[in-house]
Amino acid sequence: NAGVTQTPKFQVLKTGQSMTLQCAQDMNHNSMYWYRQDPGMGLRLIYYSASEGTTDKGEVPNGYNVSRLNKREFSLRLESAAPSQTSVYFCASSDGGLGRNTIYFGEGSWLTVV
Amino acid sequence: KQEVTQIPAALSVPEGENLVLNCSFTDSAIYNLQWFRQDPGKGLTSLLLIQSSQREQTSGRLNASLDKSSGRSTLYIAASQPGDSATYLCAGDSGGGADGLTFGKGTHLIIQP
Numbered sequence: 001n002a003g004v005t006q007t008p009k010f011q012v013l014k015t016g017q018s019m020t021l022q023c024a025q026d027m028n029h030n031s032m033y034w035y036r037q038d039p040g041m042g043l044r045l046i047y048y049s050a051s052e053g054t055t056d057k058g059e060v061p062n063g064y065n066v067s068r069l070n071k072r073e074f075s076l077r078l079e080s081a082a083p084s085q086t087s088v089y090f091c092a093s094s095d096g097g098l099g100r101n102t103i104y105f106g107e108g109s110w111l112t113v114v
Numbered sequence: 115k116q117e118v119t120q121i122p123a124a125l126s127v128p129e130g131e132n133l134v135l136n137c138s139f140t141d142s143a144i145y146n147l148q149w150f151r152q153d154p155g156k157g158l159t160s161l162l163l164i165q166s167s168q169r170e171q172t173s174g175r176l177n178a179s180l181d182k183s184s185g186r187s188t189l190y191i192a193a194s195q196p197g198d199s200a201t202y203l204c205a206g207d208s209g210g211g212a213d214g215l216t217f218g219k220g221t222h223l224i225i226q227p
Contacts, residue, residue, distance in 0.1 A: 004157075040219070041219075042203075042217045042218060042219040042220070043158075043217040044217075045215070090157055090158070092158075101163070102148075102163050103148070103160055103215070104160065105150075105158040105159070106157050107156055108155075108156070108157050
């Protein structure tokens, strides 16, 4: 059971570099999300996609872009990485809107920007 | 804006004890409440989802309750085991798009063998 798969698991970037975090789910879920988790801040929603073809900003969208490539895949792009984007990133999916149904998380992507 | 607080931030108890983790929220219009478990270096695993019309949910040794009027949810763990050691997070959904799930910062639980 793959569930939600994220790549890469670890990445070190230099300030100003760009990169894309990939996420795929095999549960045929409509909704997908990107969160970041920082010490003392908890999890914060960056972007979400309620269905294929739609994306919406969450609490902390600045510095990020997303693409819902198809129903399975939802990518997060950092166009010009900044040290403030050092964090653990989690992709998640659910069959329905935020909080309506059980939400499934990936294993996380550890990103360090130096 | 919904705010979710979890107390205590950390808890260490001997194996076999029953324990309660607390979660409080500021907006009584909360729609759903979920409890998650997070192991070190891992993602979150959903434990229990209490939907709007429900007041509690049970799964094995876990029982979660939701009292919207007092702005509280509790997670009860019966007969704790060392394998229960993890961080437990609660998250509330206020039913509004991007304002959806708001997470608490978690309770770090250690069960001593």
